[in-house]
Amino acid sequence: MNVGEVAAAAGLSVRTLHHWDAVGLLVPHKAANGYRDYGPAELERLRQVLTYRELGFGLDQVKALLDDPDVDALAHLRRQQELLADRIARLQDVAALVHRAVEAKSMGIDLEPHELREVFGEQDPTQHAAEAHGRWGQTDAWKQSHARTSSYSKQDWLRVQAEMADVQERLAAALSAGLPASSPEAQSLAEEHRQHISRSYYDCSPEMHVALAQMYLSDERFTAHYERVAPGLAQYVHDAVQAAARG
Amino acid sequence: MNVGEVAAAAGLSVRTLHHWDAVGLLVPHKAANGYRDYGPAELERLRQVLTYRELGFGLDQVKALLDDPDVDALAHLRRQQELLADRIARLQDVAALVHRAVEAKSMGIDLEPHELREVFGEQDPTQHAAEAHGRWGQTDAWKQSHARTSSYSKQDWLRVQAEMADVQERLAAALSAGLPASSPEAQSLAEEHRQHISRSYYDCSPEMHVALAQMYLSDERFTAHYERVAPGLAQYVHDAVQAAARG
DNA sequence: AGTGCGCCCTGACGTGGCGTGAGGGTCAAG
DNA sequence: CTTGACCCTCACGCCACGTCAGGGCGCACT
Known part of the structure; x- marks a missing residue:
């Protein structure tokens, strides 16, 4: 194959192949008329070059990689x-x-x-x-959440946010009212929380809900978010979710 | 935040931020002493720039995208x-x-x-x-195949290839013997073909097998492969697979 | 035999996205 | 008041090509 054909097949410019020839990265045979001639070995090497280049390596790095005699x-x-x-x-x-x-x-x-x-x-x-x-x-949850929320409009998001804020505020109210996290009211709110997630993001089983609630304590971004709503809310939500999952 | 902090946080060089400032891509505020000062808005824009750049856009293209007033x-x-x-x-x-x-x-x-x-x-x-x-x-099939075959050794591949070649040759023999594709012999070979795929690549249901067989006709790479084994084999395999799936 | 036309060649300069100093101000700590 | 870690602005260098410029094959068509 000559340069034009190879360039077309690989989606490159002829100039690029010239360049790669000049720097010794991909050196074809040359016919009597001076034309470049790419054989099967060169095409295979070309594929390797394309892949390494796709990965962001510089030309000399690619060359070093491919010319390493220890690697077949x-x-x-x-x-x-x-x-x-x-x-x-x-x-x-x-x-x-x-x-x-x-x-x-x-x-x-x-x-x-x-x-x-x-x-x-x-x-x-x-x-x-x-x-x-x-x-x-x-995880399936991540994929499902991604799939679902990717089609959300701004209004959808506002609604979802409002619903979540509502649940959070009622949880905060329960906390400040002195209701223990194991109380039926708190457990019911935790269940609402879980169902909101299931509707808006991904099917959230009670077990997953507990794992999520644990992250509210371990991931400081979540903790900070809940603490901003009300002090102690992160822990309270965690306990309520755990109680709801057990009961 | 000043340049050094931003550069460290984003994994960039200070020079890069200077450059982006110079070309108007990311222009921070400047303090009285001339120091660059990046606020929240600049950091958000930085994140956008990083993402677009990760996707291979040129700096002016990124600028054009971000400065488009129609797009929020x-x-x-x-x-x-x-x-x-x-x-x-x-x-x-x-x-x-x-x-x-x-x-x-x-x-x-x-x-x-x-x-x-x-x-x-x-x-x-x-x-x-x-x-x-x-x-x-x-598709799950693609993932499964990828997961399974990625651990195959050269010998595994040789065995898989040998098994497939065996089935293909017996199919070719059936074809040249004049057995119709709907014959029990041909259907049995088609079934062997399916089970070989299920063992070696991915769980191949009869329905998927039919879809695959149709690709043997529609994708010329497959067609060429089978035609090289025996003329008419692609069509024959397709018919036999279909017959086996129905029966 | 000429004459397009398309492909090929080799320089050689231009460009984008920075890297890499040179030369010099700023600022908190000692 | 020095030291060292930052910061600034030029300004030149580099890589992986793009883009002409100037010219040679090869084959079809007249």
Whole structure:
């Protein structure tokens, strides 16, 4: 194959192939007339280059990777699979952050600076990526929530927010009225809370609800949110949810 | 927040923030001493910039997007979600190609040039991406197959290939022997074919098997593969699979 | 035999998104 | 009042190409 054909097949410019030839990244054979000629081996190498480049490596890094004599083609493919998986996970993290930003925006809350760090603060994109996402991103609840809320309009969000605020205020009222978290009233409100989540985000079983309530205590963002509504509310909600799940 | 803090929080260099200031992409307030000062609004805009940049937009394109007065922040977030979904889908396509390359390599076959085009041939990565993947990438079968085969060794692949070749040859023999596709023998071979897929790739129900067989006719890569084994085999396999699914 | 027409070649300069100093002010701590 | 960690503004460098400029193949059509 000559340059034009390869460029068309791979979606590249001819100039790019010239460049890669010039820097020794992808050097084709040359016919008598000086034309570049790409054989099967070059096409396979091209595919490798495309994949590594897609992953954000510089040309000389790609060259170093491919010219490493200790690594054979199959090892490259496996490494590429890993890197792709990492990169996909990272993008899913970013998507999760954007998703949270949508929620925050819809509810009139601004994201904290440290939320930036959470996703964008990693310097080596090939390494760490899938941590927080690994905990939640693959769960059905996360997917369901994502699927459902992605179609929400601004008005939907306002309604959801109002409903949640209502439940929270009534929980705060119960707290300030001195009703124990194990009281029927508090348990009933916890159940309302669970059903609101089930309607608006994802099917939330009592067990998941308990796990969520525990996060209200362990994740300071949630804690801060509830504490802002009323002091001690995070703990109170947690206890009420647990009581409701048991009863 | 001043530049250093923002840079650290976002994982950027100070120079980058200087640059973004210079080109008007992200312009902070300036204190009396000339220091840059980033407020909440700038941090939110920074997050938008980071996301759009992650998606491969040029700085002026990002600027144009963010400065478009017709689009509010929420619409941006939604667009970013879509673009992220596309980009993720595209990377999954690349991953699928790499996966196929692993198979091909393990079985000693070289990929055809047009396979490059399949994934790498799109010029606008933000647009089309999720088409083929949208059809298959999200299915449980695809995920299951990916999960299962990713742990296959070279020997596993050779065995899988040998088994499939065996079934194909016996199907070809049945065809050349003049047995109709609706004959018990052909149906039994189709069933073997289905079970081989279920063992080696993903749980393949008779319905899925029929859909797969239809692809043997509609996707020329599959057609070519079967036609190379024996002329008319693609159609024959399709018919036998359909007969077996009905019976 | 000429003559388009499309593809190929090799320079060579331009560009976007920064990296990397040079040279110098600011500010809190010691 | 110095020291060191920040901050500022030029200004040049670099990488991975884009984009002409100037010219050679190869084949069809006249």
